[in-house]
Amino acid sequence: MAFVEFQDVTKLYQMGEVQIAAADGISFTAEQGEFVVIVGHSGAGKTTVLNMLGGMDTCTSGTILLDGKNISSYTPRQLIEYRRYDIGFVFQFYNLVQNLTALENVELASQICRDPLDAKTVLEEVGLGSRLSNFPAQLSGGEQQRVAIARAIAKNPKLLLCDEPTGALDYQTGKAILQLLQDTCKKNGQTVIVITHNQAFTAIADRVIKIKSGKVVDIILNPNPVSAEGLEW
């Protein structure tokens, strides 16, 4: 059994008379420690897949497994625990608490976890050891995203889910953030899933899942992914 399994997953929305299949029979797997890129155009269904995998949304039919657990059968209460303990989230716009320092933002997340990593150590690892007592407004976009990544990593989650993590950043900063995510995956054996519309990011992935109109159109295994630093787009 794979670490992540989507088995014929659908997500249907009823809009008056019209039914929209945001996910239309999606199946894929991912192994532990892989860097996975889910790529597709706007409206392809990427966020829908990420939200279902992250326990923020439920599927209409099909089965979603993480580490052998059938999360698609979880109750709302079980999903709260799943989001809290098993998943680290990284969003496009960082979602930091503005009146807490970088350190406090990371500590806030780790306080609610069973087996968190040390907040200061993780911030040092993402290159922010000298900015611990800065507030988000005193940090650049790239630095804020590093705090957000540290916050996700410090939870010591089974899976790191990243929704367009470079979407609000300039080219060089975006590359550095991708490199940080790639390093986190490789050094810590952390399974990382990134969703993006940017085809260029597929070169850094161990596994690429291409989706279009709610369906998987291609799955590519990449035996020699390039380093994010060497990426051009």
Ligand SMILES: Nc1ncnc2c1ncn2[C@@H]1O[C@H](COP(=O)(O)OP(=O)(O)OP(=O)(O)O)[C@@H](O)[C@H]1O
């Ligand atoms: N709550 C909802 N109600 C109705 N339709 C929805 C809802 N959420 C998503 N959809 C539809 O499902 C499809 C997939 O949306 P989704 O947000 O997953 O795409 P995406 O690939 O993440 O797009 P983007 O890159 O623009 O964020 C779209 O056609 C969208 O309009």
